Amino acid sequence: MAHPVDEHVGKRIRHRRWMVGMTQQQLASKVGIKFQQIQKYETGTNRVSASRLWNIANALNVGVSFFFEGLEEEGAVERADQLGAADMIADKEALDLVRAYYGIPELQRRRLFDLTRALADSA
Template identity: 65%
Template sequence: MAHLVDTHVGKRIRQRRWLIGMTQQKLADMVGIKFQQIQKYETGANRVSASRLWDIGEAMGVPVAFFFEGLKEDVSTAAPAGNVPTDMLSDKEAMELVRTYYAIPEAQRRRLFELARVLTDVA
């Protein structure tokens, strides 16, 4: 069974890769490994060494600390507030929404955000 930290780091790799629209193959090519190894990292089946995590961070434009963000919350057994899932960013629909949202020009994005806020207040 994978260690919780390895699973969390793997999820963060997958989330970042997916959010920036990078394939496993592209990431693997950038860090000089096979895409199957990226799959194993993302599931937590294999641990990522410090130097490899550094390379992955460089390839995806984030510091190594990015992969550990939210670890305390992931470890916590607290119930989610409202309808927000505990691990929202592992939900493909939520990730697609975030990626699509940031593809919208800023002015329209702000208006969409305000609309969402109004709709939430009405519900």
């Protein structure tokens, strides 16, 4: 059975890859491995070594800490699974929304995020 942290990191790899519109094959080529290994990382079947995670982060243009975001909160991995976050991002409309969100300059994106969080908290 995969460790929840390995599953979380794998999901973050997959989501970031989707956000930038990259295939498993393209990511594998940039990292210098076969796409089947990317599949194993994304499902949490195989653990990602530190050096490989560094290479993946560079290929996806994020810092290594990106893959661990959300783990600080106790039970974050389990809650994400319960909410079906992986299924939600697989929806084309949701994926388009996420890509558009990351197309917004960082300062405005942070403000939009804060507004969205405030609206969700007051609902």
